[in-house]
Amino acid sequence: MTEKRRIIEEELTALFHLEEGPYADLKHSEIAPAKLSKSVSAFCNTAGGEIIIGIGESKTGEKARYWAGYTDMEAANAVFQVIEDMLPLGNHYKATFLSAEPNPGVLLHLIVFKTPSIVRASDGKAYIRRGAQNLAVETNDALRRLELDKGVVSFEDNPVVADNEVITNSLSALNFMLAVVPRSEPEDWLRKQNLLTKAGPTAAGVLLFADEPQAILPKRSSIKVYRYQTKDIGTRESLAFDPITIEGCVYALIKEAVAKTKEIVEGISKLGPNGLERITYPDDTLHEIITNAVLHRDYSVLSDVHVRIFDNRIEVESPGRLPGHVTRENILNEQFARNPKVVRLINKFPDPPNKDVGEGLNTAFEAMKRLQLQPPEIEETENAVIVYIRHTPLASPHDVVITYLQAHEEISNRIVRELTGIGSENVVKQVFLDLQSRNLIERVPGKKGSASAWRKVTASPGDGAADG
Structure with a gap:
């Protein structure tokens, strides 16, 4: 069931500033549903993403985005007809209509899910998402690559050029047979598991039972x-x-x-x-x-x-x-x-x-x-x-500072960054200031610049500015 909700000005501003890329796409409501299906296919075949339909972009001068929504929810019916036809169960997306006063009509927000199968657009082609582009899968090799990426087919079933004995008479196979299926013959058992075919051992058979799969499947099995x-x-x-x-x-x-x-x-x-x-x-x-x-x-x-x-x-x-x-x-x-x-x-x-x-x-x-x-x-x-x-602790940097000072007289910005994995000196400096404001730590007198350090409060808080 399609949802509808009202968004506030801040949400609309965020949509207008959404960066198009591998996981996001913006479209005018006048986009042809068949063309939109290319974006849906690309997201389904790659990593999923979002499509906001109803935001236009000026083509001249400084690019600016503007409201270009549907007049009403029924105006998007053709879009739903096309994307529903792309997969029989229609579970490859979720749709929400968005309204934002005082703009007329609605936007359509599609969340497109990555699918286990290959999804084709209205033109019969499969697409993939690369950056902010939808690229057609044009060749048989490219389609095979997509099938392997999505797990529709598996390289493990490929026969390899090797003698049967590589897996039927290996030390790995014999040890396995003795420990797991001692009453079976290796060749018979491996054939029943579809690891040994008329064309020879499969990649799965070699990976599992060859003593040195790397000699048969180099550059991909070490x-x-x-x-x-x-x-x-x-x-x-x-x-x-x-x-x-x-x-x-x-x-x-x-x-x-x-x-x-x-x-x-x-x-x-x-x-x-x-x-x-x-x-x-x-x-x-x-x-x-x-x-x-x-x-x-x-x-x-x-x-x-x-x-x-x-x-x-x-x-x-x-x-x-x-x-x-x-x-x-x-x-x-x-x-x-x-x-x-x-x-x-x-x-x-x-x-x-x-x-x-x-x-x-x-x-x-x-x-x-x-x-x-x-x-x-x-x-x-x-x-x-x-x-x-x-190797970064779950503890907050504030806790790390206090814990360290329980066993040491003073602590520096560099030490906190070492302990927490924080890369920014300014972030650590703010941690020191937070703890100082709570009267928990103070600057070590006489230490400034790169040598500055902090210690547990021993007297009333100092009056100097923090150097971190």
């Missing part, structure tokens, strides 16, 4: 681990050692990558309330995020999983975009397996890395909370999903 001795952007100069390449079947790959990451992290120290402290990340967080990066990556992308360890964070980059209808916003609540055979079968291994109940990332987030750390952040780029695991 994990690279880096240690950068910096808090900034990693460069060749800041590498602590040459990147470590971890190889093997996905079961061994995950276990070794988690162990190596933990080993490296345990050698990192960070300034804490009581001086230098060992950095600690929850085991569950590292395990679940690395597992997720390996099991749900797009194996058609020629790139390895990358684990980058910095002084104050870990970045885990998984090749490929989020599959199906999964977005950054709903990733903790939705399930979609891009590689269902790999996900299902690795769960049969002894002590599997995944529990196959869709709770992996939720476990990772909860583990960070238990250690009073900020939750992981998820970013989707053109060709990858990156999870940032920052």
